[in-house]
Amino acid sequence: MTTxxxxxxxxxxxxxxxxxxxxxxxxxxxxxxxxxxPLFLLVGYVLMKGLPALNASFxxxxxxxxxxxxxxxxxxxxxxxxxxxxxxxxxxxxGVLTAVYLSEYGRGRVAxxxxxxxxxxxxxPSIVAGAFVWGIVVVAMHSxxxxxxxxxxxxxxxxxxxxxxxxxxxxxxxxxREAALALGVPRWKMILRIVIPTAGSxxxxxxxxxxxxxxGETAPILLTxxxxxFINTNALRPTDAVPLRIYTYAQSAFTQWQTLAWGxxxxxxxxxxxxxxxxxxxxxxxxxxxx
Amino acid sequence: MVAAxxxxxxxxxxxxxxxxxxxxxxxxxxxxxxxRQWDPVNNVYGALPYIYGTLVTxxxxxxxxxxxxxxxxxxxxxxxxRLVRNPLTVLVDLLAAIPSxxxxxxxxxxxxxxxxxxxxxxxxxxxxxxxxxxxxxVPTPAxxxxxxxxxxxxxxxxxxxxxVSREVxxxxxxxxREAALALGATRWESxxxxxxxxxxxxxxxxxxxGLGRALGETIAVSMLVGNGLGISTSLLSPGYTIPAVIANxxxxxxxxxxxxxxxxxxxxxLVAISFVLAALSRLLVRRSERMAS
Numbered sequence: 224m225t226t227x228x229x230x231x232x233x234x235x236x237x238x239x240x241x242x243x244x245x246x247x248x249x250x251x252x253x254x255x256x257x258x259x260x261p262l263f264l265l266v267g268y269v270l271m272k273g274l275p276a277l278n279a280s281f282x283x284x285x286x287x288x289x290x291x292x293x294x295x296x297x298x299x300x301x302x303x304x305x306x307x308x309x310x311x312x313x314x315x316x317x318g319v320l321t322a323v324y325l326s327e328y329g330r331g332r333v334a335x336x337x338x339x340x341x342x343x344x345x346x347x348p349s350i351v352a353g354a355f356v357w358g359i360v361v362v363a364m365h366s367x368x369x370x371x372x373x374x375x376x377x378x379x380x381x382x383x384x385x386x387x388x389x390x391x392x393x394x395x396x397x398x399x400r401e402a403a404l405a406l407g408v409p410r411w412k413m414i415l416r417i418v419i420p421t422a423g424s425x426x427x428x429x430x431x432x433x434x435x436x437x438x439g440e441t442a443p444i445l446l447t448x449x450x451x452x453f454i455n456t457n458a459l460r461p462t463d464a465v466p467l468r469i470y471t472y473a474q475s476a477f478t479q480w481q482t483l484a485w486g487x488x489x490x491x492x493x494x495x496x497x498x499x500x501x502x503x504x505x506x507x508x509x510x511x512x513x514x
Numbered sequence: 515m516v517a518a519x520x521x522x523x524x525x526x527x528x529x530x531x532x533x534x535x536x537x538x539x540x541x542x543x544x545x546x547x548x549x550r551q552w553d554p555v556n557n558v559y560g561a562l563p564y565i566y567g568t569l570v571t572x573x574x575x576x577x578x579x580x581x582x583x584x585x586x587x588x589x590x591x592x593x594x595x596r597l598v599r600n601p602l603t604v605l606v607d608l609l610a611a612i613p614s615x616x617x618x619x620x621x622x623x624x625x626x627x628x629x630x631x632x633x634x635x636x637x638x639x640x641x642x643x644x645x646x647x648x649x650x651x652v653p654t655p656a657x658x659x660x661x662x663x664x665x666x667x668x669x670x671x672x673x674x675x676x677x678v679s680r681e682v683x684x685x686x687x688x689x690x691r692e693a694a695l696a697l698g699a700t701r702w703e704s705x706x707x708x709x710x711x712x713x714x715x716x717x718x719x720x721x722x723x724g725l726g727r728a729l730g731e732t733i734a735v736s737m738l739v740g741n742g743l744g745i746s747t748s749l750l751s752p753g754y755t756i757p758a759v760i761a762n763x764x765x766x767x768x769x770x771x772x773x774x775x776x777x778x779x780x781x782x783x784l785v786a787i788s789f790v791l792a793a794l795s796r797l798l799v800r801r802s803e804r805m806a807s
Contacts, residue, residue: 248701264620342796354764378523495612499611
């Protein structure tokens, strides 16, 4: 493999070359602008359309019949809380333990294949997670349920937490590990008392990123939790979720329903963006503290 | 033990889907991929229109997103001022965090009407008049079409391709850049001589990751693509994609016929392609990084 410069075949005048260089730099800047413009347009519209939809009844009432003014999405908020809550409770221990294995114990071929599989699973299409969980959970239980939705989200969240947690565990300096081991601390205790607390904010970051993903996913919930017009707190029954409700209302012809969809979008967007920004701030702080 | 769970999970996903898909493949064999008829009433399933729609929308997305992402990744590598670089990085990362349902809602009510009013007639009036290209841009009155879906996908995958390309570009040794500049190369020449050759296979890997995401994206596409069955050469007519048909038909499918099985077969095809793309992407990015160091 060649590692060197690839000189051009022929050179033009210096003025022409400088002009060409400036033109290409201009194109790079243009790419930067084109990439971020949609973000402003999207956030702007969601704010404009979503803010008027937010009022007390939006958060306290349940799904209204078509063309009836008022109504809200309380059943969807509670449902999302239930589904994502269970998913987090399952995927955080799985993800953190997998990451601890990869970072602290993982050597050789087994660890390499686990890491590879984690990478691959990160790209699982979300609809496939839904279809898979339908196949093994919904069919077996003869019912759509919040629990099935949580399991579908776990398929997506487990690899996310694994990857991000492993990265933050690797930032923990080896000196700390060696110091603890040299003092005669057993390995499991060293991990529990030194490595995990040191990587703490990094692990929190990983969890927040995964939760943000869970809040926003529609497709897996669609095939597993189904949706529900009423408040449901039984994890074994069909349950509503905010993205699911937006999906249904967006495709309806009733303006009142569409308004509620925008209200759902602004709350969802706010939750996801706040989580992502917090996660970023935390991970920056951790990197500065350790590095 | 827990770590091996991930490998088990992968195996169970594939096994469950294969199990569900088996009756479909047993009945239709390879005709499943080439059949144009998808008819739950008569229990006939051919997936070609969905495969076609998925490929066309993803191709549009890659064609639009690749230049923007590579340009942006190069820019982030060139700009030394943190005042510009940090906000730009954060904004692009936030783009990746926005849920697809929000993209779908915005696309359906804001972007699609705008594009249908201005972009579609403009394309039909200019490129659509040229020979060879005329069949690509035939306007239709439908709200949803493959071009709109491709554009929303492009917006969604730009952050992915950018992030991975940037990672790869950052591993290009500084010596090479400096050598090029010392030889009198202009800024662009130093990018072309030193950066791009080394980052090339990594950028291909980044693109594959973006492609995998575009192929599997469900909600935003199903809201924008028009969900029209049939194969049309025009990018301005409705299409249908594999994830969209799974999302739309799964809950209403009857358990008597083969419909669930056919949908699971589509899911199996989708996940197999995604995993292969992800694996290839990983290998290419790793090779590119190793080559640079």
